[in-house]
Amino acid sequence: MDYGEAPGSCMTQETLQQTTDREMMARIGHRDQSAFSTLYDRLSGPLYSLAMKMLGDPAEAQDALQDVFLQIWSRAGTYDPEQSSVFSWAVLLTRSRVIDRLRARGRRLRVVAGSTEDEEHGTTDASTVESAADTAEKSDEATRVRYVLTNLPSEQREAIEMAFFEHLTHQEIAARLGQPLGTIKARIRRGLLKLREHLHT
């Protein structure tokens, strides 16, 4: 698995990775199981990690991941590279499926981990913490994104995390933080734009 790039060489590496992913998706669209298996190996770690953070339950996270990959298998032909990279598409698909599950159960979102700074120490029972075989590139990428996120102004980071991981609407975030709606929209916008900007440099 290698989702990322060494700091300072972001776009070139990312483009190569995205090209590979697009080729995989095209092959999966033609029912190529080996391509599907390769893409699973590449994506399952980050997608499972996301599902675990949002659901907090290994069994549910695995069910959600199964839904996502079966959907990737059945919908590979409809993937549009103009809309997003395969990675982001799969991440947002996973988030949607997790939110569907939480809504269906009618219970509140439960974010398991605490702050992003100490997330490396988060644990689960049956899950396997990613091994040392994890590539240096992916670690670099995760470190980079975490660095960018943690260096956002705290109110922007807070709004983005509440929106992304807890799927609170801007209205709900405004109500929870006791801030005007326009302020919350601006925080989300500024934070996401900064994240984009740093990922491009």
Place this chain on the structure above:
Amino acid sequence: MISEEQQDQAALYALRLLDADEHAAFESELKGNNELRDLVRELREAAGHLALTTPSLLPPASLKQRIMREIAPQQVVPIPSPQRASFGWIPWAIAAGLALFCGLLAVDRARLERQLSDVRAVDPLMQTTFYTLAPSAPAPADAKATVAWQPGRQSGVIRISNLPAPEAGKDYQLWAVDAEHKDPISAGIVRVDKNGVAQIRFSPVEKAEHVKAFAISLEREGGVPKKEGPILLVGST
């Protein structure tokens, strides 16, 4: 030039936070605005990368096996024609007489059994085992459930009826009781509708190749890794 308001909407759109009307309106706006589309794409990428800030975990290897089994093409084995299977021996039986007739019957039966076994190996319906779950206190006496279980695929479907929704803070959880596991294996949360009915597809979290029974218990909301609460429905084949 993209206005600040458009940027606001683009960020909320990328995070899928717009309501249905806003979503539709923004998509209309996107159609005629390449610059805005590019911004949305980049914001989506930024949002996607947020997944990398989560604790790094890997799913168990059994999950990949489960998924690969799901996508594997189903083999189709032609079922032998009943006429050929049933009557192919008749000319021989007539010609050879009663003794030979009895011998051929034995041979034919063995052949049919082999064919049936072959079909069972590849036909999901033939692999399905049914379990009937009966209520035990404190479940209502008319509560019931049926499980159709396919061990080869490690998945099944449960249909529940007459089981009222659990109290707040509780969930029903399905368990597979497997001969090779000390504890029941969780097969997930099952949620009934207002009529006490549910039909849910499930897969146990661990491989269960020798399931003796299925059971439903009342657990804490969100479920538990190991059964804690009372059994409401239980049954074997």
